[in-house]
Amino acid sequence: MNRELLLLSLLRRQEMHGYQINEFLNRDLAACTDLKKPTAYFLLNKMAAQGWVAQEETREGNRPPRRVYRLTPEGETAFQDLLRENLASHAPIYFDDDIGLMALDALPADEARALLQQRRAGLAAALTEAQAAPPHGGSLQWIIQHRIHHLSSELAWVDELLGKLGQVGR
Amino acid sequence: MNRELLLLSLLRRQEMHGYQINEFLNRDLAACTDLKKPTAYFLLNKMAAQGWVAQEETREGNRPPRRVYRLTPEGETAFQDLLRENLASHAPIYFDDDIGLMALDALPADEARALLQQRRAGLAAALTEAQAAPPHGGSLQWIIQHRIHHLSSELAWVDELLGKLGQVGR
């Protein structure tokens, strides 16, 4: 449902055509979601069938035609319902990412530590990059701050883990 | 790929039949993954076709027959490859959960805060529950500790957010 909410919240601010939506997803939201173009169209069509968004074909000058998507009143209601649900609940926290930790003993301790060091480096790089971006005052500011918060937390966790493994492993 | 890794790491420790696997997923791993029964069978069949796991039908006494899945040598190799990849990389961090924060201004500030308080309460309950479980020494210990770490971090984040919204909102 959160992907519908994302699209509805974009359209709520201003009507957009598909290319615009996908540019926004790729440019501004790439770090925050993995919603991709065919899925976006799939969901837009689904929501159009539900009456949450309306499509209108327009054309300016000789430019390629645009199909503009905008929110209907039903869409606004759905948006508010989804928003309330989204704010009130936290995502279940799954750690597919951590599954390897179930089987740490399958590798030599040295190799496992080296691999986790690689993970650490990747996290540190992502954190540096996220922090380097200029402070953002727009609608994405909370998401960006959460991302930084989370990356810091993950980095601290890997360090803690490496510390514990270091003690045990030698 | 991480779901394959999960199944392979289970089978690596001991061969298992489907019911056992799904019981383990529902009982012990429910908080860590959302891998569900039909997906598990789908992946087991796929990996069987790839030669990573072998199936064998057994029957004890009058009990219903069992189809036992076990790792092949190719499966062991695949397991190690996936494990190395898993340990060395961090999951991309997507915040479908946070999408509502893009549209906070769509609700009265008071209501938004109240909804986030609900989220906070849910996180706090999950954290209490996770911490209440007796310290776990088995293969899940790191995952459980990561879960606790993450829940604490999320709780701190929501508190920080509520603090900032409180200042702005009045």
Place this chain on the structure above:
DNA sequence: TTCTGATTAGTCAACTTTGACTAATCAAGA
């Protein structure tokens, strides 16, 4: 003038995931 890349529209087949369902055996309670 031709070619490349941005702008606009998607589509499609293949893959993955899931809620809901079927089917059989056996132990134990009512």
Place this chain on the structure above:
DNA sequence: TCTTGATTAGTCAAAGTTGACTAATCAGAA
């Protein structure tokens, strides 16, 4: 004796997701 719930096996249609692809217009570079 009958019913319920655990143990064992899944299946299936429907929904969601994605990599790769097509098609048209226009501005600007070569």
